Amino acid sequence: MSNTSGFSVSKPVALWNKPIKADFKELFKSLGKVAIDGALGKWEEVAKGALDATAALGLADAPEEVAWLLIYRSLVEAIVSLVKGNQELLFEKPNESDLELLCDRLNHSLESIELRIDQDFFRRPKDLPILEAIKAAFTDWLKYFSVNQAQALTISHRLPTYFVFALHEEWAKHPEKYASLKEELDTPFTQANEREQSWQRYLAWLQKQVEEPMLLEAFGLKQVYVPLRAYYKQKVAGEKSEEFERWVKEDEKYQRVVLDLETELEAWLEKGDRNDPIKVISGGPGSGKSSFTKIFAANQAEKGKIPVLFIPLHHFEPSDDLVDAVSKFVRDDGFLRHNPLDKDKADSRLLIIFDGLDELAMQGKIATEIAQQFVREVQIKVERFNAHKTCLQVLISGRELVVQANSSDFRQPQQILHILPYFVTEDERKNYIDDRNLLQQDQRQIWWQKYGNASGRAYDCLPEELNQDNLTEITAQPLLNYLVALSFDQQKKFPTDGNLNAIYANLLTAVYQRGWAGYQHPAIRGIEEKDFVRILE
Structure with a gap:
């Protein structure tokens, strides 16, 4: 087998006069309609519908089409997973005619992109060129729902990691569909046995864990x-x-x-x-x-x-x-x-x-x-x-x-x-x-700068209001420092009188309001703040 094996892959044209069904336009439209309708439990249906639309491609034997099938299905899973994980950020809903125009534009921007699938793709799938184009289109789609620029970029930035995990999942679930790629490409990914594939999936999952959103934020642990x-x-x-x-x-x-x-x-x-x-x-x-x-x-x-x-x-x-x-x-x-x-x-x-x-x-x-x-x-x-x-x-x-x-x-x-x-x-x-x-470095300054970039709140250092001696004990600890940020963002002020009981009460209120009162986490839906605090006690 040649070490330079590979082939160009682009979105399949209408071979055998079959209609094209692997369409990003339909994916973005379906996601948008679910968001507009507020049917928050239907993301799996969107994914299933988009993946079912690729069934005809699964009949193809040409490696180029099989590769596109693998990429598309993995991208669908990754995008749906990201939207589902950030659904509470989709506040403003555009009308359906505007959504149609947006999806036409996004799909057109992706149609002409050509891919080359070779050993490097399976060694470094995060470097797949189409991912940058998808990230840009996905960012535009998110902003259409009034997700701010920083949040949209933060969410779309996580797409490559989610894609790699989805790629491993798709390959593991449907190995028979991608058998022709094993013959064409000689890589540790394509030639891995079942045990090696399970390790690859697991290690991709570990990388995805640190990208998943924190407490209903757009960003994950890795970003801050x-x-x-x-x-x-x-x-x-x-x-x-x-x-x-x-x-x-x-x-x-x-x-x-x-x-x-x-x-x-x-x-x-x-x-x-x-x-x-x-x-x-x-x-x-x-x-x-x-x-x-x-x-x-x-x-x-x-x-x-x-x-x-x-x-x-x-x-x-x-x-x-x-x-x-x-x-x-x-x-x-x-x-x-x-x-x-x-x-x-x-x-x-x-x-x-x-x-x-x-x-x-x-x-x-x-x-x-x-x-x-x-x-x-x-x-x-x-x-x-x-x-x-x-x-x-x-x-x-x-x-x-x-x-x-x-x-x-x-x-x-x-x-x-x-x-x-x-x-x-x-x-x-x-x-x-x-x-x-x-120890000369005050790492709080670095954290707040990262937090400002990831959240779009434009902090470039620890705010002066919080850079007080009596708050050092709290802001110096990672978890409490994050809760301080939630409280500060929520109320635009923070108690600085040195009463730790008042400070902790303020933190609990901020967490309740930020994480549960607005979105109503299903585990404690309808719970009042006093009962929320009592549960924690």
Whole structure:
């Protein structure tokens, strides 16, 4: 098979005098009509109708038409998924005649685009040229429903990631339709066996997770994520007397060494030391642990060097045997067709990320014991898998208390990494060893700039009204900082009198009004604010 194989693909012309049914105009019209009618539950019907319209193309044997079928169906799924996920932003409804003209214009702009399908497409499907044209057309369609420019760009910017996931899903669901492409193109995608395809789907799903909208926003986590800093504890050098050890506070026996969290963990993965196979991320509620683990999993999946299995521990049922517990998780998750820890099916390298050790600890009355048993079972299995070479590395995240309760099991140097806030005051910096001056950067400024760009609210830094000493404790924490942004946007003001109770009450009100009162989340539809607060209590 030639290494330069490939062919040009354009929207199929009326071969055999058959009418063209794979039409973006009809897709945009159908989506628009559902939005105009307010029939919010009918997005699946739109997708099904658009995909059914391609049935005739499925009868074709020519690789060019089969490739178009694959691309079109994947694009339909991606676009419908994006619209459905942002349906609450489609406020103003145009009339149907205007929608018709818009869809004619959008379809015409896409008709003449030619594609070339070759090895590069399946290696880097995000680079497919038509995606840029579709993104532009999709942005125009969204703005027609009074979605602002920034929101429309943010939503359409997520199209490539959604498309890649839809591509893997479509290929996995209908392999018989695309058999001719396997013969024409020699790529890891087209020639992958069932197991490899399941990994490809799963890794595409990991990348999609960080693009999905946050709390009814147009943007996802990836658009506003700020790389986190952390520190590890290093014992103070020098000889110390027993009396010193007895009377000095535990924290004073250690130095706190600052590092960039992702850089540190990537170096750990790259080194692959079988004597250092487990890392632990520790942080308080809302410190960004789960956000980091999701981003890290997505980034490693995109690099494709080491397969990544991401396990939120609130979805995980621990047992006496880790292999059996992972097998059940994988089976319930539905992406992987095999347990990557099975002896006969194990991959040569694997990274497992267990997110939320404290969530595991909440299951049952003997919470601490469950977490300790889980940690020790992980250690036993990791040691067994790495008996001869590094096959398995594990990253565990958890709140400070549960990590501290298991600290006797984590004794390797730099094994526990403690997450730092967005901002550390000048006085507090004296408590750290920061040779790279990482703490000099106020990351709140970066977050607010990203948030301003993604939301269209034009912030280029932390607003002066919020840059107050008495608000530092809140704005320095990732989750609380985001809630502050919701409150500030909602009310255009924020309590700055230093009363934390008033501030938290303000945050709860803003979340309720922004996330539920207007849109009425179906889980608590009709719930009043006082009852909403009571539920949270």
